[in-house]
Each structure stands twice: as C-alpha cells, then as structure tokens.
Amino acid sequence: MGELDLNVHQPTRLRILMILSGVDSADFNFLLNTLGLTKGNLSSHMGRLEEAEYVEVTKSFSGKVPNTAYSLTRRGRSSLDEYWRAIDDIRHGADRSER
Amino acid sequence: MNPDSRDAQSEADADLRDIPKWARRYAQNRTLAVVAALVIFALGSCVFGGLSLLTAWAYVVDKRVLAGASMLVLCGFAVWWLWFSFVGGVRIMRSISARLYRGEGSASVGLPLGPGAMSHPPTLIGFVFMFCVLASVGLGLLGFLPTRYMQPISALYVVPFLCYLGLKMRRIGSPFMFLWPGLYVIHAVLLVAGVPIGMGPMLDMFVPTVGYGLVATLSGHVYSRIALRRLRRLAATPESSDGG
Numbered sequence: 001m002g003e004l005d006l007n008v009h010q011p012t013r014l015r016i017l018m019i020l021s022g023v024d025s026a027d028f029n030f031l032l033n034t035l036g037l038t039k040g041n042l043s044s045h046m047g048r049l050e051e052a053e054y055v056e057v058t059k060s061f062s063g064k065v066p067n068t069a070y071s072l073t074r075r076g077r078s079s080l081d082e083y084w085r086a087i088d089d090i091r092h093g094a095d096r097s098e099r
Numbered sequence: 100m101n102p103d104s105r106d107a108q109s110e111a112d113a114d115l116r117d118i119p120k121w122a123r124r125y126a127q128n129r130t131l132a133v134v135a136a137l138v139i140f141a142l143g144s145c146v147f148g149g150l151s152l153l154t155a156w157a158y159v160v161d162k163r164v165l166a167g168a169s170m171l172v173l174c175g176f177a178v179w180w181l182w183f184s185f186v187g188g189v190r191i192m193r194s195i196s197a198r199l200y201r202g203e204g205s206a207s208v209g210l211p212l213g214p215g216a217m218s219h220p221p222t223l224i225g226f227v228f229m230f231c232v233l234a235s236v237g238l239g240l241l242g243f244l245p246t247r248y249m250q251p252i253s254a255l256y257v258v259p260f261l262c263y264l265g266l267k268m269r270r271i272g273s274p275f276m277f278l279w280p281g282l283y284v285i286h287a288v289l290l291v292a293g294v295p296i297g298m299g300p301m302l303d304m305f306v307p308t309v310g311y312g313l314v315a316t317l318s319g320h321v322y323s324r325i326a327l328r329r330l331r332r333l334a335a336t337p338e339s340s341d342g343g
Contacts, residue, residue: 012336015118019334022119023126023206030204034327035336062197069205087112 003090007052008083012037013045017080020055020072028068046070054079114333121330126206128273128323130316132196136188137316141309143180148301150176203327209271224263231256239300246300247290250307254287257308273319282311 008014015035020026032042049055054076058069072080150173157166183191197205235252238244244252261280265272286307289296297303 012338014115015334015336018115018118019122019206019330022122024208026122026126026206027204029201030206033203034331034334036331037336037338041338063194067205084116091109 003086005079005083007048007054008079010045012041013049014083016045016049017054017072017076020070021077021080025058025069025071027070031070049076052076052079118330118333121326121333122206123208125323125326125330126208127271128275128319128326129196129200129206130273130275130319130323131199132192133276133316134313134320135195135199136192137309137312139183141305143176143183144305144309146176147173147180207271209268224260228256228260247297247303249300250303251287251291253304254283254307258283258287273316273322275315275319275322278315278318279311282314283307286311 008017012035016031019031019034028042028046031037031046032039035042037045046055046057050057052075053073055070056073058071060067060069150169154166154169154173157163157169232253235244235249235256239246239249258280261283262277265276265280268276286296286303290303298306
C-alpha cells in the first residue's frame with residue numbers, strides 16, 4: 001500500500017479525479033451534485049487536490065454569479081494513471097501468490 | 100484477500116473506471132441549448148413569415164401605412180435575426196444553457212466553462228450554406244424548382260452541412276446529432292419515391308429542419324439524463340458529510 005498516492009487513493013478524491021478525467025472541465029456545483037457531498041467537504045477535497053497540483057481552478061462569472069471550474073492537470077492525470085497501474089500490480093500480485 | 104472479496108473489489112474498481120466514460124457521455128449530450136436555439140429559430144421563422152404575409156396583405160388591400168409599418172418591423176427583425184445568428188446568439192445560448200443546467204452544474208468537453216467563444220463553423224462553409232439556401236429558395240419562388248422537391252433538393256446541401264458540423268464537433272457534440280441528417284435524408288428519399296408524406300412546401304421544409312432537429316437534440320437530452328443517473332450511481336461516495 002506504500003506505493004499508492006494517498007491524494008488519489010482517498011475514495012472521494014479518487015471519484016473527483018475520475019470525473020475530471022472524463023471531461024475537460026467541471027464546475028463546483030456539478031461535482032457537488034454528482035458526488036452528493038456538502039460544500040465544506042467538497043471544498044476541503046478540492047483544496048487538497050489543488051495543493052497537490054492535480055487540479056487547476058478557473059474562476060469566472062456567469063452574469064453576476066461566480067463560477068469555479070476545475071480541470072485535471074497533466075500531473076493529476078499521470079498520478080491517476082500511475083494509481084491504477086499500482087492497483088493492477090497489487091491485484092495481479094495477489095492472484096499470483098494465490099496460485 | 101479471499102476470492103469473493105477480491106471479486107467484489109474488482110467489480111467496484113470496474114465501476115470506478117467507468118466514471119470518465121459516463122461523465123464524458125453526459126457532457127457531450129447536454130443539448131438543451133440547441134433545443135432552445137431550434138425553438139428560437141422556429142419562433143423567428145413564424146414571426147418572419149407572419150410579418151411578410153401581413154406586409155403583403157396590407158399592400159394588396161392598399162393599407163399603405165400598415166404596409167409601411169410592418170415592413171419597418173420586418174426590416175428591424177431581419178437585422179436582429181442577423182445579429183442573433185452571427186454575433187449575439189452564442190452569448191444568449193450560453194446564458195440560456197447556464198440557466199437550464201443551473202440545478203446540476205456544468206461539465207464540458209472541449210469548451211471552456213467561462214466566457215469564451217464557441218467555435219462557429221468556418222465562415223466559408225457558412226457562406227456556401229447560406230448561398231445554397233438563398234439560391235434554392237430564390238429558384239423555388241421563381242418557379243425553376245418544383246415546390247414538392249424543395250426538401251429533397253435542400254437535402255443535397257443541408258445533409259452534408261449537418262454531417263460536417265457533426266464530424267467537426269464529434270469530440271464535444273452529441274452523437275445523437277447525426278440522427279438529424281439521417282432523418283432528413285429519409286424524408287427526402289420518401290418524398291422522391293412518391294410516398295405520401297408531403298405536408299405542403301412550407302411544412303416539408305419546416306418539419307425536417309426544426310422537427311428532426313428537435314428529435315435529435317431531445318434524444319441527446321434524454322440520454323444525458325441516463326448518463327447522469329448512471330454517473331451519480333457510480334460516483335456515489337462512501338462519505339456523506341465528514342471531511343477527507
């Protein structure tokens with residue numbers, strides 16, 4: 001488990017990164033509704049991902065309404081790919097030891 | 100790890116790995132803005148047609164003031180229509196889209212969420228398309244084209260244009276948009292084959308243009324609901340309100 005990136009392995013953050021890996025950009029409201037989190041909870045996860053430079057934040061206004069959009073950075077994408085590779089390795093290792 | 104729990108874990112992983120696919124499908128099929136554009140186009144066509152008829156009628160019955168006034172309104176509307184089609188429409192559609200999807204937030208593929216221009220079809224293609232529209236309408240009005248074949252003739256430029264748009268925007272657009280040229284062709288072929296589906300020259304143009312467009316965009320919208328429901332199920336997180 002030491003090989004796994006805990007910024008990615010945490011279940012909610014993993015889901016956030018997976019959503020962002022499928023689209024070019026998603027806003028705070030979309031992530032909030034899709035994941036069914038509270039605003040504070042989502043903010044704290046996004047803060048962690050932003051700190052790790054896994055997501056990029058774009059703040060804008062839609063009319064007078066502020067909008068915060070997130071997109072996956074190159075670093076975030078490669079960390080996600082590495083994470084799944086590590087998971088697959090662990091799984092295959094477990095399969096081999098079982099046989 | 101026993102085999103049962105490993106199978107369950109693999110299944111959970113497979114669900115997680117499906118999240119990007121459904122997120123993308125949802126984002127590609129957010130077609131309500133196009134539905135709104137088609138409705139605006141339909142209403143605009145009705146206003147345009149109504150004003151033209153009113154102007155012609157007023158002129159024929161010698162109501163010069165009414166004819167002049169409706170002609171003025173018609174010109175003003177035509178100017179607004181051009182502005183909407185080439186300048187302000189994208190901004191208006193973007194704002195309508197933001198309102199329609201306010202409840203569920205926004206996810207996009209290919210387009211920035213913030214202010215920015217949605218890519219128009221290249222100007223040359225747009226002009227060629229408009230030239231074909233005006234030429235066929237003009238030839239039809241002058242009696243060079245039989246009105247019952249106006250729709251099949253229009254299919255010769257409408258279908259390639261719609262296919263071009265669909266292919267050009269395939270990364271960001273809904274695959275259901277290909278239903279539109281598909282249905283347009285079928286309608287044209289049936290008319291040429293003499294199948295009695297003709298509704299008169301006006302409706303034969305209006306139904307394939309707006310009606311099939313609505314069928315395609317609403318199909319995309321329905322699919323986006325399915326994709327969103329699936330995405331929410333897959334992305335449901337084990338935590339509810341505790342921090343990470």
